[in-house]
Amino acid sequence: MARNSRRSDCPIHCALNVLGDRWTLVIIRDLLFSSRATFSELLNSPEKVATNTLSTRLASLEAAGIVEQLAGDKRYLLTEKGLDLAPVLIELVLWSTRHDQSVSDVGADLQLYLAQPQQFIEQIKTAARQRRINV
Amino acid sequence: MARNSRRSDCPIHCALNVLGDRWTLVIIRDLLFSSRATFSELLNSPEKVATNTLSTRLASLEAAGIVEQLAGDKRYLLTEKGLDLAPVLIELVLWSTRHDQSVSDVGADLQLYLAQPQQFIEQIKTAARQRRINV
Numbered sequence: 001m002a003r004n005s006r007r008s009d010c011p012i013h014c015a016l017n018v019l020g021d022r023w024t025l026v027i028i029r030d031l032l033f034s035s036r037a038t039f040s041e042l043l044n045s046p047e048k049v050a051t052n053t054l055s056t057r058l059a060s061l062e063a064a065g066i067v068e069q070l071a072g073d074k075r076y077l078l079t080e081k082g083l084d085l086a087p088v089l090i091e092l093v094l095w096s097t098r099h100d101q102s103v104s105d106v107g108a109d110l111q112l113y114l115a116q117p118q119q120f121i122e123q124i125k126t127a128a129r130q131r132r133i134n135v
Numbered sequence: 136m137a138r139n140s141r142r143s144d145c146p147i148h149c150a151l152n153v154l155g156d157r158w159t160l161v162i163i164r165d166l167l168f169s170s171r172a173t174f175s176e177l178l179n180s181p182e183k184v185a186t187n188t189l190s191t192r193l194a195s196l197e198a199a200g201i202v203e204q205l206a207g208d209k210r211y212l213l214t215e216k217g218l219d220l221a222p223v224l225i226e227l228v229l230w231s232t233r234h235d236q237s238v239s240d241v242g243a244d245l246q247l248y249l250a251q252p253q254q255f256i257e258q259i260k261t262a263a264r265q266r267r268i269n270v
Binding site for chain 1: 142143144145146147148149150151152154155156157158160161164181182183200216219220222223224226227228229230231232233234235237238239241249252253
Protein backbone atom coordinates (compact mmCIF):
# COMPACT_ATOMS: atom_id res chain seq x y z
CA MET A 1 0.00 0.00 0.00
CA ALA A 2 1.35 3.41 -0.91
CA ARG A 3 1.79 5.42 2.25
CA ASN A 4 1.59 9.16 2.70
CA SER A 5 -0.29 9.65 -0.55
CA ARG A 6 -2.57 12.46 0.52
CA ARG A 7 -5.57 13.10 -1.63
CA SER A 8 -7.06 15.84 0.52
CA ASP A 9 -6.31 17.85 3.65
CA CYS A 10 -9.16 16.22 5.57
CA PRO A 11 -7.83 15.38 9.05
CA ILE A 12 -9.52 11.97 9.00
CA HIS A 13 -8.05 11.04 5.62
CA CYS A 14 -4.61 12.29 6.69
CA ALA A 15 -4.75 10.31 9.95
CA LEU A 16 -5.71 7.15 8.04
CA ASN A 17 -2.73 7.63 5.74
CA VAL A 18 -0.64 6.54 8.73
CA LEU A 19 -3.11 4.62 10.92
CA GLY A 20 -5.47 3.09 8.36
CA ASP A 21 -4.77 -0.62 8.32
CA ARG A 22 -5.54 -3.67 10.45
CA TRP A 23 -2.30 -3.60 12.44
CA THR A 24 -1.06 -0.12 13.25
CA LEU A 25 -3.55 0.62 16.04
CA VAL A 26 -3.03 -2.89 17.45
CA ILE A 27 0.70 -2.12 17.78
CA ILE A 28 -0.12 1.21 19.43
CA ARG A 29 -2.55 -0.63 21.73
CA ASP A 30 0.31 -2.88 22.89
CA LEU A 31 2.65 0.07 23.45
CA LEU A 32 -0.03 1.99 25.34
CA PHE A 33 -1.73 -0.67 27.46
CA SER A 34 0.62 -3.67 27.71
CA SER A 35 4.20 -4.23 28.76
CA ARG A 36 5.15 -5.38 25.24
CA ALA A 37 7.66 -2.91 23.83
CA THR A 38 10.54 -4.63 22.02
CA PHE A 39 10.24 -6.05 18.50
CA SER A 40 10.11 -9.64 19.75
CA GLU A 41 7.60 -8.77 22.47
CA LEU A 42 5.36 -7.04 19.92
CA LEU A 43 5.60 -10.12 17.67
CA ASN A 44 4.13 -12.12 20.54
CA SER A 45 0.88 -10.19 20.76
CA PRO A 46 -2.22 -12.43 20.81
CA GLU A 47 -2.87 -11.64 17.14
CA LYS A 48 0.60 -12.83 16.00
CA VAL A 49 1.36 -10.06 13.56
CA ALA A 50 3.72 -11.17 10.76
CA THR A 51 7.38 -10.10 11.09
CA ASN A 52 7.44 -8.07 7.88
CA THR A 53 4.12 -6.37 8.71
CA LEU A 54 5.37 -5.38 12.16
CA SER A 55 8.63 -4.12 10.70
CA THR A 56 6.88 -2.01 8.04
CA ARG A 57 4.37 -0.56 10.47
CA LEU A 58 6.97 0.36 13.08
CA ALA A 59 9.00 2.13 10.38
CA SER A 60 5.91 4.10 9.32
CA LEU A 61 5.14 4.97 12.94
CA GLU A 62 8.70 6.18 13.51
CA ALA A 63 8.61 8.23 10.31
CA ALA A 64 5.34 9.80 11.49
CA GLY A 65 6.80 10.68 14.90
CA ILE A 66 4.35 8.42 16.75
CA VAL A 67 6.95 5.91 17.99
CA GLU A 68 10.62 6.34 18.78
CA GLN A 69 13.62 4.30 19.86
CA LEU A 70 16.22 5.77 22.19
CA ALA A 71 19.93 4.97 21.86
CA GLY A 72 20.80 1.68 23.56
CA ASP A 73 17.15 0.81 24.21
CA LYS A 74 15.51 -1.99 22.25
CA ARG A 75 12.03 -0.83 23.21
CA TYR A 76 9.73 1.11 20.94
CA LEU A 77 8.25 4.01 22.88
CA LEU A 78 5.23 6.16 22.15
CA THR A 79 5.97 9.85 21.72
CA GLU A 80 3.49 12.44 23.00
CA LYS A 81 1.89 12.29 19.52
CA GLY A 82 1.52 8.55 20.01
CA LEU A 83 0.16 8.88 23.54
CA ASP A 84 -2.46 11.29 22.20
CA LEU A 85 -4.00 8.37 20.29
CA ALA A 86 -5.34 7.01 23.59
CA PRO A 87 -8.85 8.49 23.12
CA VAL A 88 -9.11 7.02 19.60
CA LEU A 89 -8.32 3.56 20.99
CA ILE A 90 -10.68 3.95 23.96
CA GLU A 91 -13.52 5.03 21.65
CA LEU A 92 -12.86 1.98 19.44
CA VAL A 93 -13.05 -0.21 22.56
CA LEU A 94 -16.34 1.41 23.61
CA TRP A 95 -17.85 1.00 20.14
CA SER A 96 -16.75 -2.62 19.82
CA THR A 97 -17.92 -3.51 23.32
CA ARG A 98 -21.31 -1.88 22.71
CA HIS A 99 -21.99 -3.55 19.37
CA ASP A 100 -20.18 -6.88 19.43
CA GLN A 101 -21.11 -9.34 22.17
CA SER A 102 -18.17 -11.60 21.34
CA VAL A 103 -15.32 -9.26 22.21
CA SER A 104 -13.51 -9.61 25.49
CA ASP A 105 -13.76 -7.33 28.48
CA VAL A 106 -10.59 -5.23 28.43
CA GLY A 107 -10.79 -4.56 32.12
CA ALA A 108 -10.43 -0.83 31.66
CA ASP A 109 -12.71 1.29 33.77
CA LEU A 110 -14.81 2.52 30.88
CA GLN A 111 -17.38 4.06 33.21
CA LEU A 112 -14.67 6.36 34.54
CA TYR A 113 -13.83 7.35 30.95
CA LEU A 114 -17.47 8.17 30.24
CA ALA A 115 -17.76 10.23 33.42
CA GLN A 116 -14.32 11.90 33.38
CA PRO A 117 -12.78 11.34 29.93
CA GLN A 118 -9.86 13.73 30.22
CA GLN A 119 -8.91 12.53 33.70
CA PHE A 120 -9.01 8.89 32.54
CA ILE A 121 -6.88 9.62 29.46
CA GLU A 122 -4.33 11.45 31.61
CA GLN A 123 -4.07 8.39 33.88
CA ILE A 124 -3.37 6.13 30.90
CA LYS A 125 -0.79 8.52 29.46
CA THR A 126 0.91 8.97 32.83
CA ALA A 127 1.20 5.17 33.26
CA ALA A 128 2.67 4.84 29.76
CA ARG A 129 5.16 7.68 30.39
CA GLN A 130 6.17 5.93 33.60
CA ARG A 131 6.94 2.73 31.67
CA ARG A 132 9.29 4.74 29.45
CA ILE A 133 11.43 5.44 32.53
CA ASN A 134 11.33 1.94 34.04
CA VAL A 135 13.54 -0.40 32.06
CA MET B 136 -7.20 -8.43 2.38
CA ALA B 137 -8.99 -11.23 4.20
CA ARG B 138 -11.84 -9.74 6.20
CA ASN B 139 -13.35 -11.01 9.41
CA SER B 140 -10.32 -13.13 10.21
CA ARG B 141 -10.29 -12.70 13.94
CA ARG B 142 -7.11 -13.61 15.70
CA SER B 143 -8.23 -12.56 19.18
CA ASP B 144 -11.29 -11.22 21.00
CA CYS B 145 -9.62 -7.86 21.64
CA PRO B 146 -12.22 -5.18 20.90
CA ILE B 147 -9.67 -3.03 19.07
CA HIS B 148 -8.52 -5.89 16.85
CA CYS B 149 -12.14 -6.89 16.15
CA ALA B 150 -13.09 -3.31 15.27
CA LEU B 151 -10.14 -3.05 12.88
CA ASN B 152 -11.24 -6.24 11.16
CA VAL B 153 -14.05 -4.13 9.69
CA LEU B 154 -12.72 -0.56 9.94
CA GLY B 155 -8.97 -1.04 9.53
CA ASP B 156 -8.07 0.35 6.13
CA ARG B 157 -7.54 3.74 4.51
CA TRP B 158 -11.07 4.11 3.15
CA THR B 159 -13.75 2.70 5.43
CA LEU B 160 -13.73 5.55 7.96
CA VAL B 161 -13.58 8.09 5.10
CA ILE B 162 -16.81 6.60 3.72
CA ILE B 163 -18.38 6.75 7.19
CA ARG B 164 -17.17 10.36 7.50
CA ASP B 165 -19.09 11.22 4.31
CA LEU B 166 -22.25 9.46 5.50
CA LEU B 167 -22.03 11.13 8.91
CA PHE B 168 -20.96 14.69 8.11
CA SER B 169 -21.70 15.36 4.43
CA SER B 170 -24.74 15.13 2.18
CA ARG B 171 -23.03 12.44 0.05
CA ALA B 172 -25.03 9.24 0.39
CA THR B 173 -25.51 7.47 -2.97
CA PHE B 174 -22.78 5.40 -4.63
CA SER B 175 -22.05 8.08 -7.22
CA GLU B 176 -22.03 10.82 -4.59
CA LEU B 177 -19.59 8.81 -2.45
CA LEU B 178 -17.37 8.29 -5.51
CA ASN B 179 -17.13 12.07 -5.74
CA SER B 180 -15.56 12.60 -2.34
CA PRO B 181 -12.46 14.84 -2.40
CA GLU B 182 -10.24 11.75 -2.12
CA LYS B 183 -11.72 10.07 -5.23
CA VAL B 184 -11.97 6.54 -3.90
CA ALA B 185 -11.75 3.90 -6.65
CA THR B 186 -15.04 2.31 -7.76
CA ASN B 187 -14.07 -1.23 -6.76
CA THR B 188 -12.71 -0.08 -3.39
CA LEU B 189 -15.94 1.78 -2.61
CA SER B 190 -18.01 -1.19 -3.69
CA THR B 191 -16.02 -3.64 -1.54
CA ARG B 192 -16.06 -1.39 1.52
CA LEU B 193 -19.79 -0.68 1.32
CA ALA B 194 -20.47 -4.43 1.09
CA SER B 195 -18.32 -5.01 4.20
CA LEU B 196 -20.08 -2.19 6.03
CA GLU B 197 -23.50 -3.62 5.14
CA ALA B 198 -22.41 -7.11 6.24
CA ALA B 199 -21.23 -5.63 9.54
CA GLY B 200 -24.54 -3.82 10.11
CA ILE B 201 -22.92 -0.38 10.01
CA VAL B 202 -24.58 0.79 6.78
CA GLU B 203 -27.91 -0.14 5.23
CA GLN B 204 -29.97 0.53 2.12
CA LEU B 205 -33.74 0.76 2.31
CA ALA B 206 -36.00 -0.54 -0.47
CA GLY B 207 -36.34 1.99 -3.27
CA ASP B 208 -33.68 4.30 -1.82
CA LYS B 209 -30.32 4.60 -3.54
CA ARG B 210 -28.72 6.14 -0.49
CA TYR B 211 -26.48 4.30 1.92
CA LEU B 212 -27.56 5.11 5.46
CA LEU B 213 -25.72 4.68 8.74
CA THR B 214 -27.41 2.38 11.23
CA GLU B 215 -27.25 3.17 14.96
CA LYS B 216 -24.08 1.04 15.04
CA GLY B 217 -22.65 3.27 12.31
CA LEU B 218 -23.75 6.48 14.03
CA ASP B 219 -21.97 5.28 17.17
CA LEU B 220 -18.66 5.65 15.31
CA ALA B 221 -19.01 9.44 15.60
CA PRO B 222 -16.70 9.71 18.65
CA VAL B 223 -13.98 7.64 16.91
CA LEU B 224 -14.05 10.03 13.96
CA ILE B 225 -14.09 13.12 16.15
CA GLU B 226 -11.12 11.85 18.16
CA LEU B 227 -9.23 11.21 14.91
CA VAL B 228 -9.99 14.79 13.84
CA LEU B 229 -8.75 16.14 17.18
CA TRP B 230 -5.55 14.09 17.02
CA SER B 231 -4.83 15.05 13.43
CA THR B 232 -5.57 18.72 14.04
CA ARG B 233 -3.34 18.77 17.12
CA HIS B 234 -0.35 17.08 15.50
CA ASP B 235 -0.47 17.97 11.81
CA GLN B 236 -0.37 21.66 10.87
CA SER B 237 -1.23 20.91 7.24
CA VAL B 238 -4.71 19.46 7.73
CA SER B 239 -7.75 21.60 7.07
CA ASP B 240 -10.10 23.07 9.66
CA VAL B 241 -13.19 20.88 9.58
CA GLY B 242 -15.36 23.64 10.94
CA ALA B 243 -16.76 21.43 13.68
CA ASP B 244 -17.04 23.04 17.07
CA LEU B 245 -14.34 20.92 18.67
CA GLN B 246 -14.31 23.08 21.81
CA LEU B 247 -17.93 22.09 22.40
CA TYR B 248 -16.93 18.44 22.03
CA LEU B 249 -14.14 18.85 24.58
CA ALA B 250 -16.47 20.59 27.03
CA GLN B 251 -19.62 18.51 26.46
CA PRO B 252 -18.64 15.40 24.47
CA GLN B 253 -21.86 13.45 24.82
CA GLN B 254 -24.05 16.44 24.01
CA PHE B 255 -21.96 17.20 20.90
CA ILE B 256 -22.10 13.59 19.69
CA GLU B 257 -25.87 13.53 20.18
CA GLN B 258 -26.19 16.66 18.02
CA ILE B 259 -24.19 15.00 15.22
CA LYS B 260 -26.21 11.79 15.43
CA THR B 261 -29.51 13.67 15.49
CA ALA B 262 -28.53 15.62 12.38
CA ALA B 263 -27.55 12.40 10.59
CA ARG B 264 -30.81 10.69 11.62
CA GLN B 265 -32.71 13.70 10.27
CA ARG B 266 -30.99 13.29 6.87
CA ARG B 267 -32.25 9.70 6.77
CA ILE B 268 -35.81 11.07 6.75
CA ASN B 269 -35.26 13.90 4.28
CA VAL B 270 -34.93 12.53 0.76
